[in-house]
Each structure stands twice: as structure tokens, then as C-alpha cells.
Amino acid sequence: MANTRLESWTESSPEPSWWAQWKLRDWAWFAGLSIAAGIILGLYGSSFGYWQFVVLAAWYAALLVAGLAWRPVQLATLGIVLPALFAVWLYSIGQTATNNILLRDVLQGYAAVMWMSALLLAATACYLFYLFSGRERVGQWATALTWAGVIMGFIGLGVRWRETYLGHPDWGHIPVSNLWEVLVLFCASTPLFYLYYEKRNEARALGAFVMPLVAAGVGFLLWLTFAQHMDRIEPLIPALQSFWMKLHVPMMFVGYANFTIASLIGLGYLLTERSRRRGSGMLLRVMPSSEVMDDVMYKAIALGFLFFTVATILGAVWAAKAWGGFWSWDPKETWALIVWLNYAGYLHARVVKGWRGTAMAWWSFMSLWVVSFCFLGVNMFLSGLHSYGKL
Amino acid sequence: MQAHVDGLAWQQPRWRLLVQFLGSMRLAVSLLVLLAIASVIGTILSQQQPYQNYAMQFGPFWFSVYRELGLYNVYRSLWYTAIVAFLVLSTATCVTRNSPRMLREMREFPIRQRDTVILGQDHWVRMATTLPMAQAQERILQVLRAAGYKPRVEQKDGDMAIAARKGRYHRLGYFLTHIAIVVICAAALYNADVPVKWAEWQGTLKPEQNFDLPLSKIPRTAWISQNNPAYRGIITLPEGQTANAVFELAGNGYLVQPLPFRIHLQSFHISYYSTGMPKDFTSRVVLYSPQGKVLKTGDVRVNHPMSYDGVYIYQSSFSDGGSLLHMKTYLLGASGAAPGELSGRVGQTLHAGNSGYAVDLKNFNLYNIVPKAAVGEKATPDHPTLNLGPSFTYIIHNPNGQAAEFKTYMTPMRRGGQGFFVQGYREALGDAYRYIYIPTGPNGSIGLFMDYLAALQSAARTGANASQAIFTETFQQVVARHAPGMSTTEQSHFLQASMQTLVQLHDYPMPFILSLSSFDHRWAAGLQVTKWPGTIVIYWGCVALVLGIFILFYIPQKRIWLRLRPRGQESGEVELLLGASADRNRLDFTKEFKRWTGTLEQALGVDHAEYKEQKDGQHTP
Numbered sequence A: 001m002a003n004t005r006l007e008s009w010t011e012s013s014p015e016p017s018w019w020a021q022w023k024l025r026d027w028a029w030f031a032g033l034s035i036a037a038g039i040i041l042g043l044y045g046s047s048f049g050y051w052q053f054v055v056l057a058a059w060y061a062a063l064l065v066a067g068l069a070w071r072p073v074q075l076a077t078l079g080i081v082l083p084a085l086f087a088v089w090l091y092s093i094g095q096t097a098t099n100n101i102l103l104r105d106v107l108q109g110y111a112a113v114m115w116m117s118a119l120l121l122a123a124t125a126c127y128l129f130y131l132f133s134g135r136e137r138v139g140q141w142a143t144a145l146t147w148a149g150v151i152m153g154f155i156g157l158g159v160r161w162r163e164t165y166l167g168h169p170d171w172g173h174i175p176v177s178n179l180w181e182v183l184v185l186f187c188a189s190t191p192l193f194y195l196y197y198e199k200r201n202e203a204r205a206l207g208a209f210v211m212p213l214v215a216a217g218v219g220f221l222l223w224l225t226f227a228q229h230m231d232r233i234e235p236l237i238p239a240l241q242s243f244w245m246k247l248h249v250p251m252m253f254v255g256y257a258n259f260t261i262a263s264l265i266g267l268g269y270l271l272t273e274r275s276r277r278r279g280s281g282m283l284l285r286v287m288p289s290s291e292v293m294d295d296v297m298y299k300a301i302a303l304g305f306l307f308f309t310v311a312t313i314l315g316a317v318w319a320a321k322a323w324g325g326f327w328s329w330d331p332k333e334t335w336a337l338i339v340w341l342n343y344a345g346y347l348h349a350r351v352v353k354g355w356r357g358t359a360m361a362w363w364s365f366m367s368l369w370v371v372s373f374c375f376l377g378v379n380m381f382l383s384g385l386h387s388y389g390k391l
Numbered sequence B: 001m002q003a004h005v006d007g008l009a010w011q012q013p014r015w016r017l018l019v020q021f022l023g024s025m026r027l028a029v030s031l032l033v034l035l036a037i038a039s040v041i042g043t044i045l046s047q048q049q050p051y052q053n054y055a056m057q058f059g060p061f062w063f064s065v066y067r068e069l070g071l072y073n074v075y076r077s078l079w080y081t082a083i084v085a086f087l088v089l090s091t092a093t094c095v096t097r098n099s100p101r102m103l104r105e106m107r108e109f110p111i112r113q114r115d116t117v118i119l120g121q122d123h124w125v126r127m128a129t130t131l132p133m134a135q136a137q138e139r140i141l142q143v144l145r146a147a148g149y150k151p152r153v154e155q156k157d158g159d160m161a162i163a164a165r166k167g168r169y170h171r172l173g174y175f176l177t178h179i180a181i182v183v184i185c186a187a188a189l190y191n192a193d194v195p196v197k198w199a200e201w202q203g204t205l206k207p208e209q210n211f212d213l214p215l216s217k218i219p220r221t222a223w224i225s226q227n228n229p230a231y232r233g234i235i236t237l238p239e240g241q242t243a244n245a246v247f248e249l250a251g252n253g254y255l256v257q258p259l260p261f262r263i264h265l266q267s268f269h270i271s272y273y274s275t276g277m278p279k280d281f282t283s284r285v286v287l288y289s290p291q292g293k294v295l296k297t298g299d300v301r302v303n304h305p306m307s308y309d310g311v312y313i314y315q316s317s318f319s320d321g322g323s324l325l326h327m328k329t330y331l332l333g334a335s336g337a338a339p340g341e342l343s344g345r346v347g348q349t350l351h352a353g354n355s356g357y358a359v360d361l362k363n364f365n366l367y368n369i370v371p372k373a374a375v376g377e378k379a380t381p382d383h384p385t386l387n388l389g390p391s392f393t394y395i396i397h398n399p400n401g402q403a404a405e406f407k408t409y410m411t412p413m414r415r416g417g418q419g420f421f422v423q424g425y426r427e428a429l430g431d432a433y434r435y436i437y438i439p440t441g442p443n444g445s446i447g448l449f450m451d452y453l454a455a456l457q458s459a460a461r462t463g464a465n466a467s468q469a470i471f472t473e474t475f476q477q478v479v480a481r482h483a484p485g486m487s488t489t490e491q492s493h494f495l496q497a498s499m500q501t502l503v504q505l506h507d508y509p510m511p512f513i514l515s516l517s518s519f520d521h522r523w524a525a526g527l528q529v530t531k532w533p534g535t536i537v538i539y540w541g542c543v544a545l546v547l548g549i550f551i552l553f554y555i556p557q558k559r560i561w562l563r564l565r566p567r568g569q570e571s572g573e574v575e576l577l578l579g580a581s582a583d584r585n586r587l588d589f590t591k592e593f594k595r596w597t598g599t600l601e602q603a604l605g606v607d608h609a610e611y612k613e614q615k616d617g618q619h620t621p
């Protein structure tokens, strides 16, 4: 018997080089991105400063890598870019939200964000229902709704970017300049990263922990919209008129999104362990194994830490270039440092001391408060000291 | 993982123990968390305020306790600096101690490894194959290559060792991150003007506490050397003036840093969006050499500093630079008298005739596009703001020493067809402003109302009762005398508005009202001037940090050792022992290991393989 197996084993060829593993769609992705970058260069390249080249190259590389590492990014990018471009085109031929029903109800930045909110709330409900019922179909719906919400959110941001220029060409800015806009970014990017971890680990039940926080974010967003009218487009204060913002803020939110996911998985871990100790509970049925949760927690924190480091450095470099000091101990900066030190501590404890399990899950979960304070608390409770708030 | 931390013997000289303590992971994690917690303090207590504010907030006892703890400037306090220094020291120790071992590991990779080491790996597998040695070796190499490794072989005494690794440069990540931390902190320390701190500590530099001294009167002990390698100071420069030094806050006072050139502010300009929000602040600046030669001319804008010879000039704030204001004074109840005139510059104290009243002109604002709610108006979503034109702020002291602060807007506000002069006042600095609204007459001034007020008061003095008839009658007389052109609707609007104003005036603290008639505006720009030669080091440190983190996270080191030896003379079987570990992403590696050991079993035609028992029993295939 052994011999039959021996004969049947055919030589496996050495691993082909990485690009030889590309499928057709990967080549299409590569070609499409390259063409898009080429068109942008052709149209605007002559007016680019050297930093714009850096930004373009960064986006190109990031999308290329993300699309290859996780193929759904390819379709999602198309699903975001094409409708957004369509809306921009509608605006360019003189259509507006008042005379075009598609713009008014779907594609307009504000409308798309409302769609995002509704879809993400529905997705959250599905994830929770999935957790309680364990029904596969509900879980599939949850994932699909989350994807739809993410796509609508990014369409909203993209179209809003164009809208900031409409009527007031000198107002134009990337829509990450006030609390409303960054909250949209948060609500759209957190589920996006979550979907990656869900797919990679086949761990759908985690959504029942991650998505409720996103839903809370959506609730806050809606409150800002209806009670505070913060969705209005406003011009930028002078201190924020810098291309550094285009790099600094979005990277910060890669960090926030991943940290948030890690903390909520920490919560899931703790509750699942509790069920395990008690020997019962629906969590045991649907939640992934502790190893997987522990691993996802670490990976999310690692990715978040990398981006958070880059974003903080970019912020410091921006401050140095624009206002004359890397670091002025303004509360936001200080809290970014606190978040960073906290996770540096976490990584050392885990990687070097080899801590695992409940203690690290608690650490990760409690970090949620630190991160939220840095994101929201500083703006709400510690205002007034921003050195750039003066101008 | 911990071997390098715990592996040293107990009986060590003192300093070895100290080094061991400094490089220990426990200290590192504790310091990271401690620093995070300590950093919170400075965000709760607002930093570097004038000491009077703290004294008022905490009372004398706690004020001095907190001062001794350095809480008013936490991040420059001795203990905070000490924690950072400890962390840097600990990191440096850690790097120095780990370097030789890690460098060796990176350079050398033994192909032959003792069985105990192989069995000490995270994963191992033992199996036996009937294939001849050479063929088994061939297939093993194939499997490993297919999994992306580049195995190496060493043959000795009939047995064979195969080894492979990925992520050889993983350790480089450790060096890059940790050395970067040390470098960045060192460069930051250099930039945080250590020589000045040193001189201050030595007593050769003494911060000056009096903020009202002109530059020429500031004692020499507060002047920093011109050769100071790094500095960061501010200067408030009125339009048309020149300065050759900047100020650095130090404790409760300041130090003076002379500059290698003179800065002249030609003009300052604010541009606005259509909403009234500022769009840009621009200072037009000329730099002169000490001999008076023009070195450079240009604009300093927010986000767009100007540089000259390693010194950078930033637009950091703005204020009034001493605008000339011309005001009218209306005495409340002085009948028919023409309003008085008063003129002065912002920053001056004026005396209103010889009445004993003094007016401190505090500030002037060229534009006031304010939220409606700020002046007690109802905001609508479409028109949330109101343009009230220029305003000025002043404090009036009466002869008895009482004082109140006022804020007067130049442009009247319109409400329901009637114009109103808006005047805010408060009797204590911390209070919110209260507003009175005085109706303006057909010529846009408050003269008509003042006449009406005077007429009412003289009517009251002659014994008239405060009846509706008297109000209307007096008003009619005043209108006939001073504003005969007023239509009846205008009159009724005005009369109605006046009734409310009369009520509001009850609480008004001073017997006269100032209104602004014209002004000659002058700005002052707040400029920050820095010289930071350590910057380039910090940039490279940051690059190393990010690169290092990337390597640590995403290029894990994976190592495989494998031993093939014949099992006894007769059996003809070959025994294989394989051990492997990864130092990051162990879960992924477990899967990977399972995958290619499975292939290996197939390739070698093995029925049974013995795997390492995993503690939790999860990963055994």
C-alpha cells in the first residue's frame, strides 16, 4: 500500500515566482490600476508637486497590494470608483441634487452616507441574529450588507470630496476635516478591515462583537447629522490647508479601525472563555477557537500599530514643516503617544514575554477606552489647547 | 524567547545585575505603561498657564504642591524626563546586550543541529521511509523548495542534515526599531535646547518675569547666547516694526533669544471665505542683516514658513498691533448735549475728561461674523451667522474703583426692520457677556434714542408719572424735534424697541456709552522662529523605525532543521527527524507546517508519523 502511494506521488515543481501565481483578474487589476494612474498623471501630472507624486504612488502601491492580498478589494474598488465617477460626471454636466433624482437619493455624498448608515445598522442586526440563531443564511446576509454599507460609505466620501469644490472652488478639501467626515471614514473603514479578518479566518461570529460598535458610531453620526447639522460642507481653517492631511488622517484611521477591531475581539474572547468555563452557551457553538481570536487580535494590533506609527510620524513631520515643532504636547498628540505606548507595551508583553490568553484579551479590550478617548474624548473634553486651534 | 533575559547566572558583580535589570523586559513593559499613564496628567491640567491662574484654581496650598511636582509643565519636569531617560537607557542596554547574539544568528545558520535542539522546536515530526537515502533526500528537497525554502545539505558519516530558513533579516527589524527610538529621543533632547536648560540650572541665565519691559530694558541675565545651536521662540510684531530677538517661555517668565538677522513686518493680511471664516493669514516680512542689508523678502503664511540660513519663520498667531480708534461718548440722560469725542490706540488707557472715569482700550476686531446665538439672536440653519462689523473691547473704571468690561460693535444689527446698536458688558471677567440693544434712528446712530432717554428723564424730574401716554407723547416731541422725516411704521418700531431697551438699561453699570465712529487699523503678527539642526537625524530615525516595525511584523523568521539517518544496518529504512519554528505568526506557521509535512509523508510513502504533542492538543494532525 505504501508503494502505491509512493508511485502515485508526482514531483511537485518548485514554487513559481509570485507573479506567476497571478490569475487573469490579477493581471487585469494591475493593468487597470496602471492605466488609471497613467490617466491621472496625463491629466494632472503637469501641475503636480513632488508630494503629489508620492501620494499617487502610495495609493497605487497600497491598492495593488491590497487587491492582490485580498481579491474582494478589486471588485469593491470598482464598485466604489465607478459610481463615484458617475456622480462627479453628473455634477460636471450641471446636474444637481435638486434636479437629478439619482444624485438626490443615492449618490450625493450625504445620501450615500445615509445609505451606509442604514446598511450597517441592518448588518449589525443580522450579525447579532446570526450569533443567537447560528443560521448560515443570516450570516451571509450580514456579510453582504456590511459590504454594501462599506461601499456606500466610500462612495459618499468620494462624491463629497467633489462636492466640497462645487460652488466654492476655494473650499475644496479631502473630506476628513471635521468630526462628521472622520466618523464616516471610521464607520466605513472599520467594517472593511473587519471583513478581511472575517474572511481570512472564516470567523463570522466576530461580527456580532465588532459591528455593534460600528452601529454605535453610526448612531453618533446620525445624531451629529440631525441634531448638530454637522454634515454641512464648510471651508477649511488655514492650519488644515495642507496636503499632509491627506496622508495623516486616513492612515490614523487604519490604526483606529484595527485597534477597535482588536479590542472587540478581545471582548469576544473574554465572553467565550467565560462560557467555556461554565461549559455552556451559544458562544461556544459559533465563535472561532481561542487561538484564532488571539491571533486575529495580535494581527489587527500589529497592522494598526504600523499605520498608527506612520500616521503619528507624518503628523509630527507636518507639525515640524508647518508650525515649527515636531511635538508640542498638545492633548491630541499626547494621547496619540499614550495609545502608541500602550500598544508597544502590549506587543512586548505578547511577543517577547510570550503572554497569551485572558490577560492579553483584557489588555486589548481595555485599550478601547484609550483609543476612543484619543479619537473622540480629546476633541470633546480637552478642547482649547490645540496649538493650531488658534488660527 | 526568554532565554537571553534569564540565562545569566546569579552570582554576578553588581553592575551586571544592574545591566540585567535595565535590559529586562519587565522593566521595559513597566516603563512603557508608566510613561503612558504619566503623559495623561498634562492633558488633564492645561499646561504653561500663568501661575496666577493655577493659584486661583487650586488655592495656595495645592498650588505650591503641584508647582513642586512640576505639574504646570509636566513634560519638561525632572521626573518625566527621568522616566523617558530610563526608557532610552533600558532600550539602549537591551540593544547592546542582544546585538552580539542576534548578529551571530543572522550571519550564521548551522545546518547540523543536535537532536535535543530539534526536539526543542515548536513543531517536530519523526517518521521512517523505505526509500533509499539519496531518493529520500531528493524528494525532501523538492517538498521544501515547493514550500518556498532554499534548503542546504550537509552529509557526514552516512547521515545527512538538511536545514532551511526564511526571514533571515527579521532581527534587523529589532535593531532598526530600537536604535531608532534611542536616536529619535537623543535628537529630540538636543533640540529641546539642553545648553539653555543647563545654563538656567547653573544660574547664569535667569528668566525675566516682567512681561511689560521693552527689549532694551530686559536684563542681560535673561539673554541667551546668539550661538545657541537650537531654539524656538515667538515674537509679536506690529505692522511696520522690526525685531532682532524672540522670546522663549521659561517657567513663570521668559528668556530672550537674539537672532542673526532683523525681522521687519511690512504688513499683515487676512483673507476670508464668503462665510466670514478666515482663509489665510499672511505676513509680508523683510529680513535685514545687522548692518541693514536686505537679506530676504517674502510672505510667511500658515503652513508655508520662510527659511533663511537654517532659521525658520512661521506664522503662528495674530493680534491687534495698536489700532487708532475714534469714539463718541453719550452720557445717559444728558439732554440734547452733543456727544463727546475720544481717541486713542489699542493698549492705551484714556481719561474721559476729568470725570474720574478711565477707559482701557483692550482690543479691536476688524470683522465679527458671529453665530447668532452669541448675541442672543435665534439662529436659522440657512443664516446661522450675523455680520456685526468691527468691534472693540474696553474696560471702564469708575472713580470708586469699580470696573466693567464692554464689547461694542460698530455695525448695527437689523431685526424686524429696526436697526440695533449691540453692546455687550460684564462685570466680572469670567462671566458671559450680557447684551443691550439700542435702537438706531434714521441716520444710523443712537443719538435719537439718547435724546428720547434724556427727554423721558427730564419729564420724570418734572413729576410726570410713567404712563403709556407720557412715553408716547415724549417720543412724539423728540421725533418732531430731531427726526421729522420718520414714517409712522418706523416710529412705532422704534418706540416698541425703546421700551425694551429702557428695561435693559436698568442694570447697565456705567453712566455713558461709547460708540466707534472711525478707526485706523493696525495688525500685529505672532511669528515663531526656530532653529533645529537635529531635524534630519529625526527624519532618518523615523524611517528606520517604520522599516523596522514592518520587518518585525511581516518578515517572520522561520527555521527548519532535518536529520536523515539509516535505521540500523539490516532494516534498510531511513529515519527522519524534522523540527521547525517561526518566531511570529505561529498559528499561520502551524498550518503551513501541517501542509508541507503532509506532502512530505506522501512523498516519502510514510504510513505513520509521530508528531510533537501540542499542549492544548489542538494542532496534532
Ligand code: HEM
Binding pocket: A302, A344, A347, A348, A351, A352, B022, B023, B024, B025, B028, B087, B090, B091, B092, B094, B095, B170, B171, B174, B177, B178, B181, B549, B552, B553, B583, B584
Ligand atoms: C520606546 C521603547 C520601545 C519601543 C517603541 C519598542 C518597540 C518594539 C516593537 C514594535 C517590537 C516588535 C514587536 C512585534 O514584533 O510584535 C519590539 C520587539 C522587541 N523589543 Fe522593543 N521597544 C521598545 C523598548 C524595548 C526595550 C527597553 C527592550 C529591552 C528590554 C526591548 C526589547 C525588545 C525585544 C527583545 C523584542 C523582540 C525582538 C524580536 O523578537 O526580534 N524593547 N519592540
